[in-house]
Amino acid sequence: QKEVEQNSGPLSVPEGAIASLNCTYSDRVSQSFFWYRQYSGKSPELIMSIYSNGDKEDGRFTAQLNKASQYVSLLIRDSQPSDSATYLCAVNMFPGGSYIPTFGRGTSLIVHP
Amino acid sequence: DAGVIQSPRHEVTEMGQEVTLRCKPISGHNSLFWYRQTMMRGLELLIYFNNNVPIDDSGMPEDRFSAKMPNASFSTLKIQPSEPRDSAVYFCASSPNTGSRPGELFFGEGSRLTVL
Numbered sequence: 001q002k003e004v005e006q007n008s009g010p011l012s013v014p015e016g017a018i019a020s021l022n023c024t025y026s027d028r029v030s031q032s033f034f035w036y037r038q039y040s041g042k043s044p045e046l047i048m049s050i051y052s053n054g055d056k057e058d059g060r061f062t063a064q065l066n067k068a069s070q071y072v073s074l075l076i077r078d079s080q081p082s083d084s085a086t087y088l089c090a091v092n093m094f095p096g097g098s099y100i101p102t103f104g105r106g107t108s109l110i111v112h113p
Numbered sequence: 114d115a116g117v118i119q120s121p122r123h124e125v126t127e128m129g130q131e132v133t134l135r136c137k138p139i140s141g142h143n144s145l146f147w148y149r150q151t152m153m154r155g156l157e158l159l160i161y162f163n164n165n166v167p168i169d170d171s172g173m174p175e176d177r178f179s180a181k182m183p184n185a186s187f188s189t190l191k192i193q194p195s196e197p198r199d200s201a202v203y204f205c206a207s208s209p210n211t212g213s214r215p216g217e218l219f220f221g222e223g224s225r226l227t228v229l
Binding site for chain 1: 155156158161169208215216218219220222223
């Protein structure tokens, strides 16, 4: 069974709009949550980390975490064509006492001018 | 500061050959991870080390795959013998795993493996 679920997309938004990316996870004891951005042909790059319920803002990016619903999201305000990439949700899970960073399949975002 | 360094960046080999991928983590990071990425399966964790000790290798596909970390600044992932289905991009990542933001991963540029 998939442990970290994301809609594969593509999610297409116009330049300047808000892009909303969603992720659900199966392990209730997970404590650490991350969003990585991956451009085509490149490696994943960390853009946001969140550890407690609520919102965390960093520039145009806002991560939202709801542990009760096992849900984490990423909002990108004022989307730019340079934001076009695949966004990977990652959750640190604890299957046997040590944590395992587990990734979703990613959501492809296209920002069109 | 130097990031995670992987080599080779590209490898093309024939089925049955041995492949060795190399990784130098960021200095001071105590956790190292090997991932494999394909279109079909996404990013899969193969194995990870804490303080040079393998912690979880349940993602290693089969006995053809092996990984070592002889010291804090070097790790290898070996495939012997290689098969066409091993074709993928292999990423190495390291993590400081301490401080106020545990678990953040820093990825190398990846090694793209093609097995003919």
